Amino acid sequence: MTPPALGEFEIIARFFAPLAAGEAGALGLLDDAAVFAVPPGRSVVVSTDAIVESVHFLNDDSGDDVAAKVLAVGFSDLAAMGSDALGYTLALALPKDWGCEKLEQWLNGFATGLGTEQQRIGVTLLGGDTVATPGPLTLSVTVLGTVETGRALTRAGAKPGDRVFVSGSIGDAALGLALLTGKLTAPGRAAHAALVNRYRRPTARLALGRRLTGLATAACDVSDGLVADLGHICRASGVAARIDAARIPVSAAAAEVLAAGAAKPSDLVEGGDDYELVFTVPPAQAATAQGIGAALGIAVTDIGRIEQPASQEDSVVRLLDAVGGDVTPSRIGYRHF
Amino acid sequence: MTPPALGEFEIIARFFAPLAAGEAGALGLLDDAAVFAVPPGRSVVVSTDAIVESVHFLNDDSGDDVAAKVLAVGFSDLAAMGSDALGYTLALALPKDWGCEKLEQWLNGFATGLGTEQQRIGVTLLGGDTVATPGPLTLSVTVLGTVETGRALTRAGAKPGDRVFVSGSIGDAALGLALLTGKLTAPGRAAHAALVNRYRRPTARLALGRRLTGLATAACDVSDGLVADLGHICRASGVAARIDAARIPVSAAAAEVLAAGAAKPSDLVEGGDDYELVFTVPPAQAATAQGIGAALGIAVTDIGRIEQPASQEDSVVRLLDAVGGDVTPSRIGYRHF
Known part of the structure; x- marks a missing residue:
């Protein structure tokens, strides 16, 4: 099949340059790189x-x-650091065997989607690269933001006694993917649509992350799965976590699936792609964390606590049921390889 | 074929975390993002x-x-902006069908190569992502540096009368690629090795780029081919360029290929991947530019001049032979699509 007739420069001019128009430092995507200033007292993330x-x-x-x-996927990482969002670059490897019509149609939808999302987030495209590939469509995003110097949230810093919070609801994206791949049947159309939407159209919790700086002792986004990502915090902080399984927030759509017996609670905490935030807060600040959630209209749920690990190697997450039984799933997080 | 047994976290710990050890803000590649400070008065590139x-x-x-x-490829863009180099992130899509042995061997070589290069350049790895792909090995690099605010070199700024300079020698990488793909036979083993090395192991001209801030009126790296990249400068600056074909610097190895009649001079100016810098300098500063090259041990050659375009649409590069005949190649630059 012949390569599509759209050249790299035409693709940039038609689809991507308009997305960079808001930022002079992007130089219209016509230069070798973008340049942006950083306010004094802030660091780049x-x-x-x-x-x-x-x-x-x-x-x-x-x-x-x-x-x-x-x-x-990109800005969720900035949210987890308590960073604001400034801009992003994209590397796009477009399949060589897409015909011109498919390429144009896809780029149209992609650029429109970027435009809507970047306006919502408050960022602009700063640069990138568009190449052809004999393989599948592959994208890489680099997100840039700033945070007050010394105030970035990290995964290290959780202390025994801290409460563990999670934003939004957990497991929707995993169920959405299972629905789309035919591994699950939803009880109703509304639940199906809600779960698929969470898989296809996640939202980075930037506003929440920014408000957590100076309050949360550690934070991570839920991309690999709740247990896996809280495990990252535990290992980085040298602590353990004890989670009450019954308190993990579940959406109405996910509750419907669970009630129908079509999925197990462990499916929800093993699955990734929720892009919620899991974070730890000193017990005295728990009410403040909940107040921030309320002010933003985001559910912020206390799901358990950080504990002293039994040993240095014991930086683990334990999920307990109502009577204290260990219901931690054995398969933790998504393995790419 | 079964996926290789190396997990993403093991790959990061074994191969990539050591490359981030020099920069505290990389957080050992264990966090959601990296954080770095920017000196006052400087902007990020x-x-x-x-x-x-x-x-x-x-x-x-x-x-x-x-x-x-x-x-x-990455740092050459910073060189063209006159930026210093601070760090980089990598997105790596590794073929699923590589066996464990091939994956390990490749990652070993790749990490060793990154270590050598990043030490030479003076940067550290700041973050990235490693995923599996059913397609070919695909890499994306994001490079970060800083430049004195307001002093970044861009492609816009060349003025009629400016001299056009290029660093190093032009066309070696294109000949190296032609040798490797069997489209060309080298006259001698030394020439073969030199040209292939230029294709496989290009060098970003960072030191030169930094010294050109405040001196060059426009700059671009030679990645698409000399005529194409100088064309970018002309369009961004609204000028035309007139290049003396005979003055384009050619390496001894390329000269050998030309003398043997195995390649034409136009092959050299059409080919990309040299990662040299092409830049424009006011005529009064031409000697200074050459002095900078001499101080750095890099050939810096005056190959022509910037002219008033005949019309607004005429921002073009003309390549002239010794008697003023137009020898501009008709095929300009590499088209990815």
Whole structure:
């Protein structure tokens, strides 16, 4: 099949330059690099993520969906650091065997989706690269933001006694993926739509993350699964965590699936892609954390506490049921390899 | 084929965390993002590039070669902006069908190559992502540096009368690629090795770029080909350029190929991947530019001049032979699509 007739420069001019128009330092995407100033007293926060068709998103996800996902995947990392969001760069490897029509249609949807999302987040495209690949559609996003110097949230800092909080609801994206891949049948159409939407169109919790600086002792985004990501905090902080399984927030749609017996509670805490925040807060500040959630209209749920680990190697997450039985899933987090 | 038994976290710990050890803000690659401070009075410069196996490098290029190439591709953009180099992030999509042994061997070579190059450049790895792909090996690099605020070199700023300079020698990488793909036979073994090395192991001209701030009126790196990249400067600056073909610097190895009649001079100016700098300098500063080259041990050659364009649409590069005949190649630059 012949390569599509759209050149790299035409793709940039038509689809991407308009997304960079708000930031003079992006130089219209016409230069070798972008330049941006950093306010005094603030440090730059940077994170890079990659997503691959049929691995991190589905072949029939629209350009619009992929745009929302790649930005959520990226900016969720800034949210977890308590960073504000400034801009992003994209590397796009577009399949060589897409015909011109498919390429144009996909880029149209993708650019429209980026435009909507970047306006919502308050960022602009700063630069990137568009190449052809004999393989699947592959995207990489680098997100940039700033945080008051010395105030970035990290995964290290959780202390025994701290309460463990999680934003939003957990497990929706995993159920949405299971629905889309035919591994699960939803009890109702509304639940199906809600769960699929959480998988396809996640939202980075930037406003919440920013408000947690100076309050949370540690934070991480829920991308690998709640137990896995809280485990990252535990290992980085040298602590253990004890979670009350019954307190993990579940959406109405997920509750419907659980009630129908179509999924187990452990499916929810093992699955990734929720892009919620899990964070720890000193017990005296727990009410403040809940107040921040209320002010932002985001559920912020106390799901357990940080404990002294039994040994240095014991930086683990234990999930307990109502009578104290250990219901920690054995398979923790998504393994890419 | 079963996926390799190396997990993402093991890959990070074994191969990549050591490359981030020099920078506390990389947080050992264990956190959601990296944090770095920017000195007062300086702005951040950022650029993202992607390279794909069999498109931008060859299937049998070693991990070591790919490491050198991806960093040169990235940092060359900072060189063109007159930026210093601070760090980089990497997104790595590793083929699922690589066995464990191949994966380990490749990562070993790649990490070793990154270590050597980042030490030479004076940067550290700040973060990234490693994912599996059913497609070819795909890499994306985001490079970060800083420049004195307001002093970044851009492509816009060249003025009629400015001299056009280029660093190093032009066309070696294109000949190296032609040798590796069997499209060309080198006259001698030394020439073969030299040209292949220029293709596989390019070097970003960071030291030169930094010295050109406040001196050059415009700059661009030679990644698409000399005529194409100088064309970028002309369009961004609204000027035309007139280049003396005979003055374009050619390496001894390339001269040997030309003398043997195995390649034409136009092959050299059409080919990309040299990662030299092409820049413009007011005529009164031409000697200063040459002095900077001499001080750095880098050839800096005056190849022509910037002219008033005949019309607004005429921002073009003309290549003239010794008697003023137009020898501009018709095929300008590399088209990815």
